Amino acid sequence: MKLTPTVERCVLHWGEMGSRWGVSRSVAQIHALLFLAPEPLTADHIAETLAIARSNVSVSLKELQTWELVSITHVIGDRRDYFLARKDIWDVLTTILDGRKRREIDPTVQMLRDCAQEAKHDTETPDQVKERIATMLEFLEEMTGWYDQIRGMPRPTLLKLMRMGTKVAKIVG
Amino acid sequence: MKLTPTVERCVLHWGEMGSRWGVSRSVAQIHALLFLAPEPLTADHIAETLAIARSNVSVSLKELQTWELVSITHVIGDRRDYFLARKDIWDVLTTILDGRKRREIDPTVQMLRDCAQEAKHDTETPDQVKERIATMLEFLEEMTGWYDQIRGMPRPTLLKLMRMGTKVAKIVG
DNA sequence: CGTAAATTTCAGACATTCCTGAAATAACCG
């Protein structure tokens, strides 16, 4: 896997996007490289190609594995680890969304539930604020509930629905 | 607008979430405070309540205004600016999504288009990589196209569709 | 205008995150 100008451009852009979404540049770049690579790559290869420290690659790969975006394979007669990214784009997207929901949205919902609970014995917080928190909680619960339902649908069904676009409303409504 | 323990908890959590999504803690905290506040607040009031520098509040409010999440109002007989956050949660969400799409997704699509274009005269990049880029581009174009359609739908229609959940598929399919 | 309040700018301090390189550990082979 050579870093051709085209690949380089994708990798750099993806790294840039990563930092805007709370992922370190290295992690995002490695992910981009592995995503594009037709073959699994060794950590050494990645470090050399992207010109980043070998140790950095090691840590970043660990993180990508906890995100379930990257896995390890092996080649017979070779002791080194070969890394392989999830290639199905739809899969990549849902994996990332699932992860962020679990790590960020779900705890936020929990925090709002706690606040709503506490609010009952809380005389100093104005009612308008309590109401706003309640509305927020309701909204998030509705959104996450919807997301979970959607996630449970078979992909072809979902794709069909998406391709129908606004026509869905006409048929249903 | 007093910083009651409940409000404080929301503000701190929201600040935390902000930094995980590429927004500075101050900006996120100010947004949370303004979102919860029933009344518009002055910059001084915000600085005092959150114990952050007045200048920081000024810059953060500017950023929130470019995101169209916060606007200025005035009170007769008072020269100070009063700041007011968008209160409709649905509106807040779509405003944020629109902004991120415009700033991050659209440029990414453009980058992929450029790569796909360049790929035609590019002999060194393997075909498998070119194909992956093409697939990625196709996927993103489909997703953004769908998003734009959805965004154009009247909100009650969309809400109805969401509340139907998976039933939509049964009726349509 | 002159003055005072309100706001903004911005250089540099501070904090955080990220990355590196050396050392430690683990895995494997003969």
Place this chain on the structure above:
DNA sequence: CGGTTATTTCAGGAATGTCTGAAATTTACG
């Protein structure tokens, strides 16, 4: 085992991002 290769850990340095406070600017009132 001893030696070799692969991987991980981690302290500290580098880079980046964030925040502050003083000074400059703008705004509005008398």
